[in-house]
């Protein structure tokens with residue numbers, strides 16, 4: 315999916331967000347009714363979720379428990395990574411199975427900002443990064459990106475448009491960092507060798523590629539001095555290398571999912587939103603493959619659905635966020651051999667056709683009342 319620049323651009327464009335979001339209070343009963351329509355047995359469905367560990371993900375879990383009548387199996391790791399080694403235990407806990415995977419991002423509708431969430435339980439109820447795990451991973455890449463934006467510069471030598479490239483960015487011996495696709499920026503011969511016009515103290519001066527001059531316009535090169543390439547550094551102009559040191563590959567899965575599309579993430583208008591979409595797209599593909607030939611799924615009905623959770627911060631009057639779900643894709647794997655992938659449009663149409671009324675939903679207060687009235691069982695050894 316994220317194998318080459320044009321594929322990455324297409325994949326990101328295909329995940330549409332605007333006007334595609336469903337309120338969780340509406341989405342979960344529809345999902346439950348879809349399961350029934352597929353022939354899943356009422357009271358024998360084991361829901362499962364692969365969400366981040368963030369407290370903002372609580373409402374979807376509460377609603378899953380309410381509408382499916384059972385607390386959902388935990389299939390997830392921080393960041394919305396699916397523990398694909400838990401398919402067996404999940405399959406063992408129910409006749410019919412549903413798995414909901416979601417990466418998440420905070421959103422402030424007043425400012426339009428993505429990537430923030432109000433932490434009502436902090437001393438001053440401040441906003442902080444959401445998803446924090448994704449934000450933490452992005453920090454290193456965003457620092458590298460900022461350096462490249464400032465240290466690839468446009469200038470002129472004898473009137474000729476030139477690109478000044480910092481020595482560090484030209485060092486191909488580095489094990490990790492941001493690397494330029496120089497052939498897009500500067501002139502080179504058929505063998506890929508670059509022409510050096512001048513060697514400065516910390517940078518090289520290289521004649522600008524015709525394609526770059528055409529892309530930016532010759533007026534982008536100042537008559538005197540130099541200017542940073544800045545936001546004109548396109549995602550196709552660079553890539554990242556990063557050393558993964560964890561022995562447990564699951565620990566790095568979130569970062570691995572984002573590595574190839576990272577230039578698009580750091581250049582995006584809303585990097586944390588784009589990162590959440592990328593992670594969900596990668597996790598859907600990876601999890602689908604892990605389910606398709608899994609022996610634990612052999613005689614099971616399974617509905618796997620992926621999307622992103624957009625968390626609208628709680629207000630002083632509310633306990634919980636108003637989380638919305640944007641579906642990306644679903645995979646249907648039925649015991650009768652039916653196999654089907656539903657892309658975003660088809661998935662949205664399917665959910666739109668389901669009732670949001672669920673007479674089977676449980677009442678938590680009643681359930682807790684029943685439990686509290688049962689005589690205490692003595693634990694005996």
Ligand SMILES: [Zn+2]
Pocket residue numbers: 366367368392393418444445446447448
């Ligand atoms: Zn998170």
